[in-house]
Amino acid sequence: xxxxxxxxxxxxxxxxxxxxxxxxxxxxxxxxxxxxxxxxxxxxxxxxxxxxxxxxxxxxxxxxxxxxxxxxxxxxxxxxxxxxxxx
Amino acid sequence: xxxxxxxxxxxxxxxxxxxxxxxxxxxxxxxxxxxxxxxxxxxxxxxxxxxxxxxxxxxxxxxxxxxxxxxxxxxxxxxxxxxxxxxxxxxxxxxxxxxxxxxxxxxxxxxxxxxxxxxxxxxxxxxxxxxxxxxxxxxxxxxxxxxxxxxxxxxxxxxxxxxxxxxxxxxxxxxxxxxxxxxxxxxxxxxxxxxxxxxxxxxxxxxxxxxxxxxxxxxxxxxxxxxxxxxxxxxxxxxxxxxxxxxxxxxxxxxxxxxxxxxxxxxxxxxxxxxxxxxxxxxxxxxxxxxxxxxxxxxxxxxxxxxxxxxxxxxxxxxxxxxxxxxxxxxxxxxxxxxxxxxxxxxxxxxxxxxxxxxxxxxxxxxxxxxxxxxxxxxxxxxxxxxxxxxxxxxxxxxxxxxxxxxxxxxxxxxxxxxxxxxxxxxxxxxxxxxxxxxxxxxxxxxxxxxxxxxxxxxxxxxxxxxxxxxxxxxxxxxxx
Numbered sequence: 148x149x150x151x152x153x154x155x156x157x158x159x160x161x162x163x164x165x166x167x168x169x170x171x172x173x174x175x176x177x178x179x180x181x182x183x184x185x186x187x188x189x190x191x192x193x194x195x196x197x198x199x200x201x202x203x204x205x206x207x208x209x210x211x212x213x214x215x216x217x218x219x220x221x222x223x224x225x226x227x228x229x230x231x232x233x234x
Numbered sequence: 235x236x237x238x239x240x241x242x243x244x245x246x247x248x249x250x251x252x253x254x255x256x257x258x259x260x261x262x263x264x265x266x267x268x269x270x271x272x273x274x275x276x277x278x279x280x281x282x283x284x285x286x287x288x289x290x291x292x293x294x295x296x297x298x299x300x301x302x303x304x305x306x307x308x309x310x311x312x313x314x315x316x317x318x319x320x321x322x323x324x325x326x327x328x329x330x331x332x333x334x335x336x337x338x339x340x341x342x343x344x345x346x347x348x349x350x351x352x353x354x355x356x357x358x359x360x361x362x363x364x365x366x367x368x369x370x371x372x373x374x375x376x377x378x379x380x381x382x383x384x385x386x387x388x389x390x391x392x393x394x395x396x397x398x399x400x401x402x403x404x405x406x407x408x409x410x411x412x413x414x415x416x417x418x419x420x421x422x423x424x425x426x427x428x429x430x431x432x433x434x435x436x437x438x439x440x441x442x443x444x445x446x447x448x449x450x451x452x453x454x455x456x457x458x459x460x461x462x463x464x465x466x467x468x469x470x471x472x473x474x475x476x477x478x479x480x481x482x483x484x485x486x487x488x489x490x491x492x493x494x495x496x497x498x499x500x501x502x503x504x505x506x507x508x509x510x511x512x513x514x515x516x517x518x519x520x521x522x523x524x525x526x527x528x529x530x531x532x533x534x535x536x537x538x539x540x541x542x543x544x545x546x547x548x549x550x551x552x553x554x555x556x557x558x559x560x561x562x563x564x565x566x567x568x569x570x571x572x573x574x575x576x577x578x579x580x581x582x583x584x585x586x587x588x589x590x591x592x593x594x595x596x597x598x599x600x601x602x603x604x605x606x607x608x609x610x611x612x613x614x615x616x617x618x619x620x621x622x623x624x625x626x627x628x629x630x631x632x633x634x635x636x637x638x639x640x641x642x643x644x645x646x647x648x649x650x651x652x653x654x655x656x657x658x659x660x661x662x663x664x665x666x667x668x669x670x671x672x673x674x675x676x677x678x679x680x681x682x683x684x685x686x687x688x689x690x691x692x693x694x695x696x697x698x699x700x701x702x703x704x705x706x707x708x709x710x711x712x713x714x715x
Binding site (some may be wrong): 154173 | 332334441467468470471533535536538539540542543550554557559560564566567570571572573574575576577578580581583585588589591592593595596597599605606608609610611612613615616650651654
């Protein structure tokens with residue numbers, strides 16, 4: 148069971164304003180279903196991650212691009228993205 | 235002129251001069267005009283398609299070098315980037331986003347003279363399995379327009395099924411190619427993880443998603459795989475298939491192959507018609523010389539919960555980029571504080587995407603990760619070990635692609651858990667990185683049923699050979715559109 152307060156807290160961290168009140172019920176229902184993981188009996192299981200050796204990465208070199216990508220943005224000035232004030 | 239032909243038939247006919255690429259394209263566009271109002275497969279159309287087809291005919295007449303697609307009309311799921319073309323992900327958030335580059339699969343298809351007839355519908359950011367979560371409205375199943383076409387690559391499946399193109403590219407994160415292929419009676423393929431580059435596919439859950447073709451025949455899928463698979467320096471998760479030719483020896487048959495029947499995928503909740511079709515498919519495979527035996531993957535029971543936990547976590551991270559500064563809806567930055575500006579922008583995300591982002595923030599968070607995310611990763615590992623063990627004994631595994639028949643639009647939209655469970659037979663291949671295919675197999679009450687075969691990693695060729703053998707045993711009615 149997840150509380151509305153917990154959902155609101157996560158939403159705030161993710162910069163999502165919750166408008167639809169049904170979201171609490173649905174998120175709670177979804178998380179309730181995830182509780183099935185408790186009975187999977189995997190406590191002793193190790194987590195293995197796929198490793199990709201960095202030697203296989205492509206060469207990190209400058210590739211010229213014939214368009215000014217910044218001009219595709221809605222709000223920019225010179226070579227800077229225009230953003231709202233942070234403080 | 236018949237537009238109801240396979241990709242290979244199309245290329246053969248155009249190559250031999252019996253068919254004009256331009257005329258075929260004109261007929262295809264006519265078909266789109268005729269059925270789109272009912273089906274809504276497309277989000278945008280390529281205005282230059284006819285002109286491009288004309289160029290192909292011209293090249294053929296002049297005896298110039300031409301790619302293997304010969305101007306074949308292909309639809310592309312709208313989460314795959316085509317340079318200078320809108321790529322919306324069926325989201326209002328990306329309503330005006332024009333891709334500045336081509337996805338690797340697009341580059342490869344362009345090199346082979348494919349023509350992209352248009353971008354097709356999906357659940358917003360590929361999060362869903364019905365296309366009902368598209369911000370531009372649902373697509374409809376050509377077999378019965380009251381029913382969902384499946385998803386998230388619903389537009390791809392509809393466009394192939396209703397002869398609005400010859401083949402399509404979708405993406406499969408938990409069954410998003412195979413599920414709509416099953417619901418619309420097309421072939422749908424999820425390759426081994428890494429076989430096809432994801433560069434230019436808008437990210438949802440990178441660790442498990444793959445681009446995959448939807449086609450009319452298994453041979454067409456092999457043909458498409460030949461064109462788009464292989465290592466890519468822009469996607470370090472790609473694997474080298476050493477230029478494998480998936481079409482060669484596709485009719486090798488399956489005599490002597492051992493096929494495991496996954497009992498957890500034919501158990502509780504399966505529709506009797508789907509179960510009957512599955513048993514029929516097993517009999518046919520046995521008739522072709524395969525040995526079928528029931529086996530168990532007990533982690534399948536937990537696979538859907540693990541899948542949604544992992545994908546939500548990755549989605550929460552991937553969708554954080556939609557802050558309206560680099561991508562997003564357009565409104566001025568003036569008068570806003572940073573957080574409220576981004577909050578306002580994110581109101582453009584639809585309800586399902588918002589829910590999954592919230593879940594994606596919650597399940598890996600401090601105090602909850604042990605209960606959800608880490609446990610989901612452990613289930614993924616155990617399931618992978620189980621399936622790897624299974625492939626020591628079996629060459630292939632079989633199950634119905636979806637345990638139920640297509641359902642009515644709106645029927646399950648308010649019940650997230652009911653929707654989750656539609657994925658029960660498809661997510662295993664994604665979580666374990668295995669290749670899987672849905673083959674059109676039966677029609678019940680006027681609605682299609684697909685059969686799924688799964689193979690071990692990099693056994694894509696064997697999988698296509700088996701699928702081709704099964705496909706040849708089936709004769710289905712034509713889609714009633």
